[in-house]
Amino acid sequence: MSAPSRSQVLSLYKQIIKNANGFNNYNFRNYFLRKAKTSFRNASDLKDPVAIEEAWNTAKQELGVLKRQSVISQMYTFDKQVVEPLEQKHHIRS
């Protein structure tokens, strides 16, 4: 497979972020968000096509892991961490 296009990379990045957000557990969620952000940013200045393809394949594999693990994470309940806002939806700062 040749090097991925720009829109493909952005689409993969979006899917990874969305799946990482699916984690119920604060620590896992933020770990995967941070990991995705740093690895995509580091990969954004890759020039070598072989390295690009390698990064692309790793990211795709990680998306698979994320999908499975976030579903598993939703089967368990976790206590909220103190740093988490209790009311996450539509909270409008007044």
Add this chain to the structure above:
Amino acid sequence: MLSSMLRGSSVALRTVSARSLARPVGVSAMMSPIRLYSSSLNKDEISTRIIDVVKAFDKTTASAQVTNETHFAKDLGLDSLDTVELLVAIEEEFDIEIPDKVADEIKSVGEAVKYIETNPEAN
């Protein structure tokens, strides 16, 4: 006296029948499949909520003034990866999914507001 008793009973009957009628109506209203599509969303509310999301985004500089005309790349200095993150945050705020093709076109606060406005599932 008889007539007043009759009247009283008819009133009682009416209230009973009204009550028994009222319940199924209430239940059916609750179970009805009608969705009130985004009737509560007006343009101002959408743009304040989007601006709030943009301001809360950690790469946005605190000093930056966010308005409807704010451009993600030019005014906020976000690159394509940051824009994707921001759009995911907006998607979550409004409980929708922006298709990739549309998401590529959204490059400013105003465009995001326009898209949310036309999306019937946004809430």
